[in-house]
Amino acid sequence: MTQRGDEQPARSAGAGYIHQFSADIGDNASMSADRFYGSYSARVYSSNDLNVTVAMGYEFDWYHWSGVSELGVADPFGSVNLFGLQTRGSFKVADEWTASLAGIFAIAGESDADAGDSLYGGGIGSVAWTPTANMMLGIGVLGVTQIENDPIIIPIPVLHWHFADDWLLSTIRRPPASPFVGVDVAWEPEGSKVDVAFGIGWQLRRFRLGNNNDSTIDDGVGEDESWAAFVSVGYDFTPTCRLDMLVGTTFYEQLQIEASNGSNARTTTVDPNALLGVFVTISY
Secondary structure, three states, X not given: OOOOHHHOOOEEEEEEEEEEEEEEEEOOEEEEEEEEEEEEEXXXXXXXXXXXXXXXXXXXXXXXXXXXXXXXOOOOOOEEEEEEEEEEEEEEEEOOEEEEEEEEEEEEEEOOOOHHHOEEEEEEEEEEEEEEOOEEEEEEEEEEEEOOEEEEEEEEEEEEEXXXXXXXXXXXXXXXXXXXXXXXXXXXOOOXXXXXXXXXXXXXXXXXXXXXXXXXXXXXXXXXXXXXXXEEEEEEXXXXXXXXEEEEEEXXXXXXXXXXXXXXOEEEEOOOEEEEEEEEEEEO
């Protein structure tokens, strides 16, 4: 079963894969993608009032194209790498109250993109109230720079609530390697190794492009923003090894490419498409 944010294991490693099935992107063109994920986190300091954790995550997106959409090029981007490193401190500020601050350093770009032009960073802060073992409620704010764009600031709700026997509403229960930001309603039967959840999730990828057949977007910027709904089934093989399988649909997705300075944007939308994925998490 899942754990609250203040009960996470000292170390965890995760891996995952999602296949995004082919969907129309306009003008008889289509797109599909294979997405691979990895994560690792370690608590490097722990006391009654302070925990410090270092975490890292990696995502490899392999896009497949057919035809020419409104983006105006047959192969706007191919293999995209995203790597992030985070250092987070979580500390008790009062009875039932915990605050956390984290710094984020990341790089996002096609495999042949200039690494120095693919960097971004920022931070996240949150405060959470835990009145009982069955309730955590709080709010966080994420602020990060964007490649060739203004910084983005996003409020992030913090919720982990057992609102009925065997039922949970949570924004923090997903596998560590999962890319989705959102909320789950989960059925977690007491004593069972199996749980089921329905979730909604958001993703935003903005990354540096490499060389392209269309010289106007050489060293440009790509963006992939989406919303998805899915059902996941989790199985605890052991107290330290867990498998999560998901099936769902991306019900909104917009793709965008820009010139190297972030100008001359071209966009297209992706029709709803199916998702099929699996994640493995080992905690120790």
